[in-house]
Amino acid sequence: MAIGDAQVDAADLETVAQQLGRTPRGTRAIASRCPSGHPNVVQTNPRLPDGTPFPTMFYLTCPKLNSLVSTLEGSGLMKEQTERLAEDPELAAAYQRAHESYLAERDAIESLGTQVTAGGMPSRVKCLHVHVAHALAKGPGVNPFGDEALALLREQALWPAGDCSAS
Template identity: 70%
Template sequence: MTGISDADAAAVAAQLGRAPRAVRDVAHRCPCALPSVVQTAPRLEDGTPFPTLYYLTCSRLNSRIGSLEADGRMREMQDRLAEDPELAAAYRRAHDAYLAERDAIESLGTAVSAGGMPDRVKCLHVHVAHALAAGPGVNPFGDEALAELGDWWAAGPCA
């Protein structure tokens, strides 16, 4: 692991319930100061491609996003994606930004990013992680989900 302290690695392991894999750095922290998103290497330690550049670690945030997914939010987003060309273009830009960031570390030789981008909405966890790491205005579905989730950190640290 590069760029991550032993304390952060321990916090991420507690959040995930397992040791983190291929972590490069903490990409976002909750207001409680614990990591909430880590940036991962494009390949696992054994060389296996790992296209998910941003991995959500906060267990409380993961649970809340799971509730949004169970409520059918991805299906609603997918429907809007097919009907709204401006939204589709913003989502394409999020995909392109994701690929550019990952390829700057190491190209996997593929146009596959994560979360179904650019044509499907497959995993809100990925979109929220991307939105937190990249900041507002980059991933429209990550931004929307975060707005719905509110202050997930208000109850204190998740680990």
């Protein structure tokens, strides 16, 4: 099935629908996969089919990973990360670059006419799910807070581990 200018396999869309418990909206591509091969991040179009802006370009779909990231959010990690932005100019610069990269990629698909990206970028950390999805989609070194969250999960041997679909 073609969505936008990308190809998305019908089986992947069905898997994502099962993961989300609903039909996915605005799916452009599978941006990342769990170690088990299932989609764990989808790239969405900047606008949903009805024209509604959808600024979350990378959307975390894996239920296991979503749950683990929610646990990190509940631990106060986002507050601590936001505080470090004010104290660490290098971290703030890396986060600014993540914001600019995200915005440029989204605007290359379709501009929403705003400088707002997602997850609180570039001034705070508002949604760790967005940052983890961005880090998985783009690889290490692009989103410092997504990389940090993934490193914490790996250090704790929580992810990646086993077949996410069996959870």
